[in-house]
Structure formats: C-alpha cells, structure tokens
Amino acid sequence: MEQVFAAFGIQWQLLLAQAVNFTIVLIVLTYFLYKPILKLLGKREEKIKQGIKDAEEATVARKEVADTRADILAIAETEAEEVVGRAATAGKREREAILRDAEGRVETMVHDAEARAYELKRQALDESEKEIAKTAVLAAEKILQESAGTTH
Amino acid sequence: MEDGLHISIAPEIITTVFGLPITATLITSWLVVLLIVVSAFFIKKNLTVVPGKGQVALETMITFAYEYVKEALGSAARANRYFPLIMSIFIFFVVANLLGLFPFMEAIGIMRHGEYTPLFYPVNADLNVPLALAIISFLTIEISGVIYLGFFKYVGKFINFSSPVAFAVGLLEIIGNLARLISLSFRLFGNILAGHLLLVVIMFFVPYFAPLPFIFFEIFIGIMQAAIFALLTLFFIKIAVEEPHSAH
Numbered sequence: 001m002e003q004v005f006a007a008f009g010i011q012w013q014l015l016l017a018q019a020v021n022f023t024i025v026l027i028v029l030t031y032f033l034y035k036p037i038l039k040l041l042g043k044r045e046e047k048i049k050q051g052i053k054d055a056e057e058a059t060v061a062r063k064e065v066a067d068t069r070a071d072i073l074a075i076a077e078t079e080a081e082e083v084v085g086r087a088a089t090a091g092k093r094e095r096e097a098i099l100r101d102a103e104g105r106v107e108t109m110v111h112d113a114e115a116r117a118y119e120l121k122r123q124a125l126d127e128s129e130k131e132i133a134k135t136a137v138l139a140a141e142k143i144l145q146e147s148a149g150t151t152h
Numbered sequence: 153m154e155d156g157l158h159i160s161i162a163p164e165i166i167t168t169v170f171g172l173p174i175t176a177t178l179i180t181s182w183l184v185v186l187l188i189v190v191s192a193f194f195i196k197k198n199l200t201v202v203p204g205k206g207q208v209a210l211e212t213m214i215t216f217a218y219e220y221v222k223e224a225l226g227s228a229a230r231a232n233r234y235f236p237l238i239m240s241i242f243i244f245f246v247v248a249n250l251l252g253l254f255p256f257m258e259a260i261g262i263m264r265h266g267e268y269t270p271l272f273y274p275v276n277a278d279l280n281v282p283l284a285l286a287i288i289s290f291l292t293i294e295i296s297g298v299i300y301l302g303f304f305k306y307v308g309k310f311i312n313f314s315s316p317v318a319f320a321v322g323l324l325e326i327i328g329n330l331a332r333l334i335s336l337s338f339r340l341f342g343n344i345l346a347g348h349l350l351l352v353v354i355m356f357f358v359p360y361f362a363p364l365p366f367i368f369f370e371i372f373i374g375i376m377q378a379a380i381f382a383l384l385t386l387f388f389i390k391i392a393v394e395e396p397h398s399a400h
Contacts, residue, residue, distance in 0.1 A: 008279040009162025013172050018284035021185045025244050030236040032192040036199055037214050044201060 161345070163278040164269055166262070176270050177278035180257070184248045184275060214239070224390055234389055237292060241285060242382040248275035249344060249374025253351075253367055276344035279337060282381070286336040289385040294329070297392035309396045332388060336381060343377045 005011075163175035195210065203211060217239050222231035251257070252274025261270040275281050297306040310326045312318040347370040354363045 007161060009175075010280055010283065011173060014163070014175065014178060014278075014280040015284045015287065017172060017178055018181060018281045019288060021181050022240070022244055022285055022288060024185055025188050026236060026240040028189045028192050029240050029243060032196040034214065034218075034236050034239060036196050037211060038218065040199055040201065041211060041215060047201075 161279075163273065163280065166264070166269055166271070175278065175280075176261075176273035177275050177281060180251065180272045181248070181275050181281060183272070184244065184251055187251070188243065188247055217242070221386060224386055225393070226390075230393070234292075234296075234386070237288075238382050238386050241289070241385060242378050244285075245276065245340070245378030245381055246375055248281070249378060250371060251275070252277065252344065252348065253370055253374065274344055274348045276340050276377075277348045279341045282337040282340040283333070285381070286333050289336060289381075289388070290329075290333050293332075293385070293388045293392045296389050300393035301395065305396070306392075332384075336384060340377050340381055343373055347373050 163177045165173040165175055166179075167174050195207075199207065218231060218235050221235045221238055222228055225231055225234060257272045257274060258270040260272055261268050263269075294306075297309070300306075301309075310322045310329075312322040347366075351363055351366055351370060354366055
C-alpha cells in the first residue's frame with residue numbers, strides 16, 4: 001500500500017491541505033454566493049407573488065368600482081329621468097296656467113277696450129246730438145229772426 | 153522542452169514548510185481557492201434585486217442546480233443541507249480543471265538543482281486533490297446515512313444476518329461503498345492527467361494549431377468530470393439517506 005501511495009505521491013499532509021482548501025471554498029461559496037442568491041431569489045419570488053396578489057386585488061377592486069359606478073349611474077339616470085319628467089309636467093302645468101292667465105287678461109283687455117269704445121261712441125253721439133240741437137236752435141232762431149225781419 | 157517530455161504521476165515537492173510539502177498542485181489549488189473567494193466576494197457585492205445579464209445567468213445556473221438537488225433528494229430541507237457541498241464540488245473542480253488548461257501552467261517555474269520545476273500544475277492531475285474530495289464526499293455520504301436512518305438501521309444495510317443472501321449483499325455493499333473512494337478519485341484523476349499528458353505530447357510534437365481541438369475537448373472533459381463527481385456524490389447521498397429496501 002505504501003508503494004502505491006508513494007507512486008501516486010499521496011501524503012496525508014497534502015490530503016489535509018486540499019481538504020482545508022475545499023472547506024474554505026465551501027464556506028465562502030455558501031455564505032457569499034448560495035445563501036445571498038437563494039435569499040434574493042426567495043425575496044424576488046415573494047415580491048412577484050405579492051405583485052400578482054396585488055394585481056388580482058386591484059382587478060377585483062376595479063371591477064367593484066366599475067360595478068358601483070354602473071349602479072350609481074343607473075340610479076342617477078333613473079332619478080334624472082324622474083326629475084326631467086317632473087320638470088316637464090310642472091312646465092306643462094305652468095305653461096297652461098300662464099296661457100289661461102294670458103287669455104283671461106286678453107279677454108279683460110278686449111272687454112275694457114270695447115267698453116271704452118262704446119263710451120266714446122256714446123259720448124260722440126251725445127255731443128253730436130247736442131251740436132245738432134244747438135244748430136237746430138240756431139237755425140230756428142235765424143229763421144225766426146228772418147221771418148220777424150220780413151214782417152217788420 | 154529540450155530535455156524531452158517530463159511526465160510524473162506523483163506531484164513534485166518544491167519545498168517543505170512546517171512539515172507541509174509544497175507542490176505545484178497545492179500552489180495551483182491555492183490559486184483556485186483565491187479565484188473562487190475573490191469572485192464570490194465580487195459577486196456578492198454586486199448582487200441587485202433587479203439583475204443584470206451576468207447575474208441572470210448565475211441565478212439561472214444556481215436555481216437550476218438547486219432545483220435539481222431538491223428534486224433528487226426529495227425535499228427542500230435536504231437540498232438546503234447538501235446543495236452547498238454538491239455545488240461547491242462542481243465549482244471547485246470546474247475552476248481547477250479549466251485553470252489547468254491555461255498556457256501559464258507549467259510555463260512559470262523555477263530552476264531547482266539544475267532542473268526546471270513548474271510552480272503551477274493541473275490540480276486534479278495530482279491524486280491528492282480528487283482523493284481528498286472523495287474522502288469528504290465519502291464521509292458526508294456515510295454520516296448522512298447514519299443521521300437520517302439512525303446508526304443501527306444504516307449499519308444494518310451492510311451487516312445483515314437475516315439470510316446468507318442478505319449477508320452477502322451487505323458485504324458487497326461495504327465493498328461498493330469503499331470502492332467509491334477509488335472510483336470517484338481515480339476517474340477524475342485519470343481523465344485530467346490523461347488529458348494533460350495528451351496536450352503535452354501534442355504540444356511537444358505540433359505546438360501550433362493542432363492542440364486547439366484537444367484543448368476544447370479538455371474543456372468539455374473538465375466540466376463533464378466535475379459534474380460527474382458532484383452528481384455521483386448527490387446520488388450516493390440520496391441512496392444513503394433512503395430507507396433500506398427490506399424496510400418497505
């Protein structure tokens with residue numbers, strides 16, 4: 001066995017030295033390469049998982065918001081239609097009232113105008129009658145005076 | 153090169169410091185460790201939540217390997233425990249094997265006793281390195297078996313007196329487990345040494361262009377052998393921590 005060891009140059013000191021060398025490599029790589037990289041990968045995986053979870057939650061939240069918005073819009077639309085309907089009805093009523101009022105006022109105005117016209121006509125007739133009477137009296141006087149003059 | 157090809161299976165000892173023989177492969181191994189450590193510091197410093205292209209590539213590689221280990225071992229807890237070892241084996245061997253193909257290997261050296269001695273040499277062309285990691289791998293496999301199954305149940309896989317066949321199978325299991333030390337280490341050592349020698353021979357005879365396809369082939373072999381070592385360790389761990397068939 002010793003001859004084999006000597007032929008291959010195997011010495012326990014060299015074996016130990018090489019084992020120590022490898023142990024250094026093992027320790028250094030473990031603490032400076034594998035652990036940091038695996039930790040980093042774990043952290044990144046965690047972040048990606050969290051990102052996916054957040055995205056899913058955001059999608060659900062967005063859907064909820066969209067649904068709520070649609071509900072609110074539907075309610076608002078219904079209410080708006082009701083308001084518009086009420087406003088239209090009220091407007092129609094108001095228009096009718098205004099028209100009625102206007103018609104009444106027009107009738108009153110026409111009536112007043114007719115009354116005034118009648119009054120004016122009557123006054124004109126009265127004045128005409130008075131003028132005619134006055135003219136007739138004057139004519140009678142004149143005729144009388146002329147007849148009296150003729151007589152004298 | 154004027155002296156011809158210099159090939160040796162045993163690493164050349166450059167000097168000895170406090171009883172530790174300093175070889176070219178040990179120096180190269182330190183260089184590999186330095187490269188990995190500096191790269192790891194640099195990568196950690198530049199890690200960002202929003203990654204660049206390089207980080208994406210690295211993350212993809214690490215994630216792929218981690219998921220593979222998790223799938224093979226069947227749980228995240230086991231993957232967290234064994235992934236660093238499996239991945240470190242792969243990275244250490246890949247860097248070592250690829251660094252061994254660089255031209256400065258063997259080009260930088262010293263003259264010692266009138267003889268040229270390189271300061272750098274392909275790490276896995278020295279049996280000490282794959283054997284050291286095979287021992288680490290072997291111990292991890294066996295200890296994992298004991299931890300997950302309990303001492304007696306795990307030993308029961310190898311020493312079983314329930315029947316002569318079970319006893320023989322147990323003995324074969326012992327031999328098979330011990331043979332892993334040899335198979336793991338010699339497979340890597342043989343491939344890298346053979347590749348290195350092939351390149352040396354080709355470069356000796358045809359220094360220009362001819363070695364290029366072989367260098368690409370050795371890059372492939374270097375990565376492949378690192379993956380094989382790491383994957384075999386993973387599968388042996390999986391076998392060790394699983395309940396013995398008789399328990400089902």
